[in-house]
Amino acid sequence: MKKALSFIVIAVFAMNLLSAQALPKFGITGGLLNTNVDFKTGNSLLNLIGVNNFAKINSTGFYIGGLVDIEVVDKFHIQPELLYGSAEDLSFFYLPIMAKYYVADKFHIQAGPQLNFSSNLDDIKRAIRDTEELLGTNGDVDDVLRTVGVDIGFGAGFDVTENLAIQARYSFELTDRYSGPAGGVLDIKGSAFQVGVAYMF
Incomplete structure (x- = not known):
């Protein structure tokens, strides 16, 4: 009975929340x-001979994709x-x-989790081969490199127009991207910075 009552309260709260918010924007x-x-x-x-500096990848390119803006309550969006x-x-x-929070009329800050799935890690694979040669733990690079990562992201945005x-x-x-035999002494982690525009329909 308590579980049913709790479910009803949550359902009513969710319905009120959904009816109060604006429609999602794509x-x-x-x-x-x-x-x-x-x-x-x-x-x-290895640190002394500069492996950390030797095995560092910095690349610039582009990103593109789709998004959905969901207004949960006034000033707070997902x-x-x-x-x-x-x-x-x-x-x-x-x-x-x-999670987006509008700290001013058109300016928001944002933070949240992110999954990343790799489709091409050739630069990292080459660096792993070079690093494992120094470590003396040569193996199959495809078996020691994780293709899925969990990130945390934060940023800001400004609404130029509606x-x-x-x-x-x-x-x-x-x-950690690396799961090979040198896991006790080698960690591989990435980061990304992006700046761009979003157009809402």
Whole structure:
């Protein structure tokens, strides 16, 4: 009985919330993407000879995709997106879910989790081969590289018009890309910075 009552209360609250909010807005987005991948080692000798500096990837490219802006309450929105990003020999599909809060009339800040799915990691694979040669743990690079990562992102945006906005976001990986035999001394994590425009229909 208590579970049924709790469900009814939650359902009524959700219906009131949905009826009070505006309809979701759909849009497209795109712009400049900069990706950075750091190879960090816990081996002091390798750090001394500069492996961290040797194995560092920084690439610039573009991103494009679609988004949905959902107004939950006044000033607070949820914005899920599906993006494709490419930067030289790295490419990813990103699935961010950003919470947006309008701190001023047209200016908002945003933060939230993001999944990234790699479709091309050739630059990282080459760097892993070079790093594993120094570590003496050569293996099949396709077996030691995780293709899915979990990120956290934050940024800001400005609504130029009712349909056009500019936004910038920085995200960094919480998970380690590397799962090979050198896992005790080698971590591979990426980050991304994007700045672009969003057009709402």
